[in-house]
Amino acid sequence: MSKLRFAMFGTGFWSWYQLAGWVETGEVECVALYNRTKDKALKLAERFGIPATSVYDDPAALLANEKLDFVDICTNVETHFPFTQMAAAQGLAVVCQKPMAVTLDECERLVETCRSAGVALYINENWRWQHAIRQYKRALDSERIGRVFRAHIDYRNSFPVFDNQPFLKELEQFILTDIGSHILDTARYLFGDAVTLYCQTARVHPDIKGEDVATVMLTTESGATVICSMSYATR
């Protein structure tokens, strides 16, 4: 079987890890890159042996010129909606980084667009695929742990997240976007879909726009209470 051909949109911090992961599968081939700052894309291209002629700072030009099976969208969240729309319009499948989009309305419209276009849309929620979390899920399913009536998921640290990704300081909702989407997807995977959700947030870092502390309390379909405590401001 020939390798699936794809373009990566976005060549920032995570794209280096993402592209290394794709190479490891041995089943796909990255044939083009898009980035708004072309210089950054050229560095990634060089590292992964992608010809400079397939590096773009215009997404429409990339989609017009390259023969693709899918696109991997690894840009900031505001662009997930327009880039997915563009790819779907070309009949291309989409893999898109979390969080899916900025608003629920945008998310619903993306699902509808991809459904109408007959293309697959995958949101890259990688935490639920981690080995430790799979093992934990297996233990839950085996009922070794018994009835789960309450669970705590804590992510609390002082990781210097803004050093690698300074644009995160500008997010209206920072920790809920950045780590919250992982934590909440993991909560949903382990304990079931939420039927109620309650949240409190706080800003501790003085120089950011959004919040760096969030506490979310869910009730799941099974009646469990799940408390997710998140912080990038804990020493």
Add this chain to the structure above:
Amino acid sequence: MSKLRFAMFGTGFWSWYQLAGWVETGEVECVALYNRTKDKALKLAERFGIPATSVYDDPAALLANEKLDFVDICTNVETHFPFTQMAAAQGLAVVCQKPMAVTLDECERLVETCRSAGVALYINENWRWQHAIRQYKRALDSERIGRVFRAHIDYRNSFPVFDNQPFLKELEQFILTDIGSHILDTARYLFGDAVTLYCQTARVHPDIKGEDVATVMLTTESGATVICSMSYATR
């Protein structure tokens, strides 16, 4: 100074500890006991050298016959309201076990009654006086800990609480009444009064009327989020 004279209302499980505590102060004297089951009261009277003639199963008769400075109400929560009203009507100060009363309306009426009667009303919230909690409060006040933006208070065990106090199985709200009043008072003492409160409950023991799991999320005046996790069903 002569010792303050008081009557104890209720001679159940906790009254033995409560009365021993009063004796230890050396500044008060228990001169009469009330209990709906007189036999239980007589046992306590014997242990603490209170004459059998000052043991009652009629609270009105006790208040009519005995010369008192205050009453200590150590009965179940439903009786806190009527007994405090009776004592206040006699111009007696009241010490009353937590929780204060069954409803907020009853609590507010008790405050009003005691204020009008010019008698003191003390709710016996003992946790905030514990040495370890005082030490912790001192550390918070000294700002050694820094800004508190979130706190967790966990009380989770499988203590066989119903063995000593089987009537707790009949409470409409069990864990919030029993331990919740302590936990929430401690939260308030340490982190400030609540401006918002959100709560989820669950029943795990199959043979009780109320809930034995509660999760409370508060926001305090200072903007901190406080999560109180309680359970008598945790193994």
